[in-house]
Amino acid sequence: MNTKYFELKNVNVMKIALVCPASLPATQFGGIMFLCVNISKKLSSIGHDLTIFTTNLDFANNTNTFNKKLPKKEKVENFVIRRTNVWFSIFLFFVNPGIYKQMMKDDFDIIHAVGIRSFQAFIAAIVSKRKKIPLVISDQGGLTTHPDLKESSLSKRILIRLQRPLIKFIVNQSSSVIVPNEYEKKIFLNFCDESKISIVRNGIDVNEMKIWDSEFAKKFTNNEEFILFLGRFHEVKGIDTLLDAVNLIKKKLSLEKIKVMIMGVDFGYEEKMEKIIRKFDLSDNIYIIKKPRREDVISAYNTCKFLVLPSKWELSPLTPLEGFACKKTLVSTTAHGIPYTISHNENCILVPPSDPQSLSEAILELIKNPQRCNELGESGFRMVLNEGNLDTMSSKIFSVYEKTIKLNKGNRGKD
Secondary structure (H helix, E strand, C coil): CCCCCCCEEEEEECCEEEECCCCCCCCHCHHHHHHHHHHHHHHHCCEEEEEEEEEECCCCCCCCEECCCCCCCECCCEEEEEECCCHHHHHEECCCCHHHHHHHHCCCCCEEEEEECCCHHHHHHHHHHHHHCCCCEEEECCCCCCCHHHHHHHHHHHHHHHHHHCCCCCCCCHHHHEECCHHHHHHHHCCCCHHHHEEECCCCCCCHHHHCCCCHHHHHHHCCCEEECCEEEHHHHCCCHHHHHHHHHHCCCCCEEEEEEEECCEEHHHHHHHHHHHHHCCCCEEEEECCCCCCHHHHEEEEEEEEEEEECCCCCHHHHHHHHCCCCCCEEEEECCCCHHHEECEEEEEECCCCHHHHHHHHHHHHHHHHHHHHHHHHHHHHHHHCEHHHHHHHHHHHHHHHHHHHHHHHHCCC
16 A cells, blocks of 8 residues: 555544445435444544545435436545445445446555445445455444345345345455444354454434524424434334324323424335324324434424334434434334343333334323433433544544554565
């Protein structure tokens, strides 16, 4: 490699390539997009050279709007986003061959690919192999446990089967694997040795959550109190369970003074969601905000009473952490990685997934007991300040980078 990392203000400065299927402005893509952007923001702010290599996915109420007019190279704060056009996509597998040429022309100390079922991670692994640059990978997508792997359409299952050799190549080429919790560590132990794996818990930018519109409730709910669901409009997010629970609550308690806000982007479930709302006659009880701006998301966090995340599957969700940063607790489920991320009766209430009765009882408990609601929110806030924040996460990820580079140099010295 021609690139060297050097001392600047007592920080080892290195050139880092982050590779992800989507980046700004496509905030609807969710978790891994925000992780890459936040890592880039933090590490570039202390002098590191960060570039995100990605697609030209645009901000839209879907995941298939690609925009050739987005700049191929864009400076955002102290880091750079480099985009190439998607030729075609199969579900969330975005094929943008130009990323290979982009990355081969550049040089880095390390490559970090996030979302390893992607075409972008495959290209990152090829570039890593050809240029002998160490590769770090993170998935955050439930490599073997996501419901889509078993319950999706035939065409999607075929795609998943075709991805298997790509995933094997990516994992084998990687020098380090970063996982957010013990749940995902168990998944990766089926693919690589434990010595490769480092647990770095997800963190969010606490300062970002402090800037919000105090007029949000007036604009969207006529100043009525509300409970917040934030997430993709997808069956796996448990929106059907939430609507069943709201219907049960409606029969027990007047919801005239408190509403439910459903905020998110359509991932194929919007039409079904709206049919269920009409079926239960819940239109007066629910506000729907589609394709929300990031500013409105943050304002909703700060304005709501608490959150509801009734997911049937999650790996290490960021939504609870962002809610905690605003001192808001949540009702969620015991599905998959959720109990490894947040703690029942410590900072939230967890119920079994797909259980409307238990969900409705937990929601009612927080409605009827504001003191408990506030105490759980305060506990979540302390957790985020102590460990679930961007500073802590970025510092630990950077330590993995340093360790990986050192290990890679040692292994090359033996050759």
